[in-house]
Amino acid sequence: MGYRMTSNPDWTGLPVVVAGLGLSGISAARVLRGLGAEVTVVDGGDSEGLRARAAELAAVGIPVRLGDGDTLPEGTRLIVTSPGWPPSSPLFAAAGPAGVPVWGDVELAWRLRRPLPATGEPAPWLAITGTNGKTTTVQMLASILTAAGLRTAAVGNVGVSVLDAVLADEPYDVLAVELSSYQLHWAPSLRPHSAAVLNLAPDHLDWHGSMEAYAADKGRIYEGNLVACVYNTADPATEALVREADVEEGCRAIGFTLGAPGLSEFGVVDGLLVDRAFVPDRQSSAAELGSVEDVNPPAPHNIANALAAAALARAYGVDPKAVREGLRAFHPDAHRIAEVAVVDEVTWIDDSKATNTHAAAASLAAFRPVVWIAGGLAKGATFDDLVQGAEGRLRGAVLIGQDRALIREALARHAPDVPVIEAAEGQTGAVAMAEVVAAAAGLAQPGDTVLLAPACASMDMFTNYNERGDLFAAAVRARADR
Incomplete structure (x- = not known):
């Protein structure tokens, strides 16, 4: 007979x-050990780095089994998984018949929340997911909440560990929580105060198995919402997820749009960000929240991010003035449409964070004409729609990485007149990026933008997208210093 986990x-x-x-696994192991559980960590790898981490855990009484991530240890009553482990893993296949539940770190954190002294209830979660824009939007939201005088943090898939946040000695008033589809898959009990799905486009299909499964996991963020389910009016798939969600009575569907807002929507009127949802008379009035110039950078997709963050903040009761102050105080992280330099009248932009086609499309839409640097690990994506949408903006393309052929073939089909250079074949790191930047410089003309928006993951050539962006910026600055 399986063991049924209770809430506490x-x-x-x-x-x-x-x-x-990984980091989330180590954090979970230490927390569970501190609660008195008998913890065993398993990992299919057996590298020098993993052995060093295993030794650190063994020193505090946590055994680690390296080289065997498939076998379910006898007597296991619960599995807490790192987000990246796919549902098809043999470990989870063995857990099902044995009646062993599988939680992610977010599920564990949700169940370990502590009541606030003032209310007797745990700190509410304002949760955000989507294919793109999650990190920026959750950081905007945290900035707005801070401007409202609330103790908060951007947590989850960004910033502070969600486990650390819920167990902090000084409790938070409210949390701005970024959640990936991986984390949502393993968080069946999650019930946010309010939540937003920013957009939906094919991504991580190798992990989820299908677009339908990916969308379903994203949609879990709306389950049990109390006040607002925020969706993107330009992306009908997000509204469909709201319609399918089982929410608390009285919870409202709140849209955001780059145009004039309808009833129960946030939008833009004459360059102003406005709220026509959380106002006393939304039939005939709206609250001004700021201007598009308060958003950094004021690119269309980032204005949409700001509206989503504002909608969640207003759902929590934040004053319009704090929305404006929070947006003005926000500065985006590196590698998100960041201007690196202007060299010989060519602007160089680092959007290494654009690791899928949806993110790359947003970047390409913000500039014209563009020399596009693209390629890497496609993660099961196709590129025809991306290239078709960008064809009129492209001066040229520099292709890199393992799956460059997929982009090259899409360019040949839909933009055959765009010159293409394949660079850094068989190379990695700084040497590769120097060649890439030189190739892009050869295609660019005064007034052009060279845009690193790879539409792919980075790990075939770089440690991560941060390193990819850092090396791009370093190579550009080296050219500027010549």
């Missing part, structure tokens, strides 16, 4: 397996 189990002596020896 007695952790003492409970046999728990933590799957994955």
Whole structure:
């Protein structure tokens, strides 16, 4: 017979397996050990780095099994998985028949929340997901909440660990929570105060197995919402997820749009960001929240991010003045449409964070004409729609990475007159990026933008998208200093 986990189990002596020896796995293992659980960590790898991490955990009484992430240890009552482990993993296949539940770190954090002294209830979560824009939007939201005088943090898939946040000695008033589709898949009990799905486009299909499964996991963020389900009026798939969600009575569907807002929507009127949802008379009035110039950068997709953040903040009761102040105080992270330099009248833009086609399309729409640097690991994506949408903006393309052929073939089909250079074949790191930047410089003309928006993951040539962007910026600055 399987063991049924309660909302607040007695952790003492409970046999728990933590799957994955990454940062979230280590954090979960330490927390569970502190609660008194009998923790075993498993990981299919066996590198020098993993052995060093395993030794650190062994020193505090947490055994680690390296090289075997498939076998379910006898007696296991719960698995807490790192987000990247796919549902098809043999470990989880063994857990099902044994009646062993599988939680992610977000599910664990949700169940470990502590009541606030002032209310007797845990800090509410304002949650954000989407194919693109999650990190920027959750950071905008945290900035707005801070401007309203609330103790908050951007947590989850960004910033502070969600486990650290819910267990902090000084409790938070409210949390701005970024959630990936991976995290949502393993968080069945999550019930946010309010939530937003920014957009939906094919991504991580190799993990989820289908677009339908990917969308369903994104839609989990709306389950049990109390006040508002925020959706993108320009993306009908997000509204469909709201319609399918089982929410608390009285919870409202709130749209955001780059045009004039309808009833119960946020939008833009004469360059102003406005709220026509959380006002006393939304039939005939709206609240001014700021201007598009308060958004940094004021690119269309980023204005949409700001409206989504504002909608969640207003759902929580934040004053319009704090929305404006929070947006003005926000500065985006590196590698998100960041201007690196202007060299010989050519503007160089780092959007290494554009790791899928949807993000790259947003970047390409913000500039004209563009020398586009693209390629890497496609993660199951196709590029025809992206190239068709950008064809009129392209001066040229520099292709890199393992799956460059997919982009080259899409360019040949839909933009055959655009010159294409394939660079850095078989190279990695700084050497590769120097060649890429030189190739792009050869295509660019005065007034052009060279845009690093790869539409692919980076790990075939770089450690991560941060390194890819850093090396791009360094190579550009080296040319500027000549």
